[in-house]
Amino acid sequence: MPSARNLRDQKLRVCLLNALFSDRSALNQLVRRSISFEMQKRIEAAKQLLSETEVPIAQIALKIGFQSQSRFTTLFLQLTGITPRAYRGKNAFLGSSHRVSEGARLPGAAERYLRVA
Secondary structure, three states: OOOHHHHHHHHHHHHHHHHHHOOHHHHHHHHHHHHHHHHHHHHHHHHHHHHHEOOOHHHHHHHOOOOOHHHHHHHHHHHHOOOHHHHHHHHOOOOHHHOEOOOOOOOHHHHHHHHHO
8 A cells, every 4th residue: 555655746746747748848848858968969979989980970870870871960060060071070180090990999988878879
């Protein structure tokens, strides 16, 4: 038998959820924020891969969860104001000996993101 406190907490949760989700715009905003947060995480992983590896952009797009390089490039440009290729050119290490080649181990932050995603 649930305690009075558990029932009260459960009713409070239901009331809060009803208040939050009865307004469709509030639900839409919540969904947009969570999607935006997820995209930001993907773009951050991509930035690290672009600057620290020589993995082709198309492969980076697939590794971080995009279905195409085109969609990845469009979103990257929208969020950063620069294309992935331009970002790589601007932020890559000067010496290629510091960059990770295709098929090699990914940088830590990118590996952590890919494990979570």
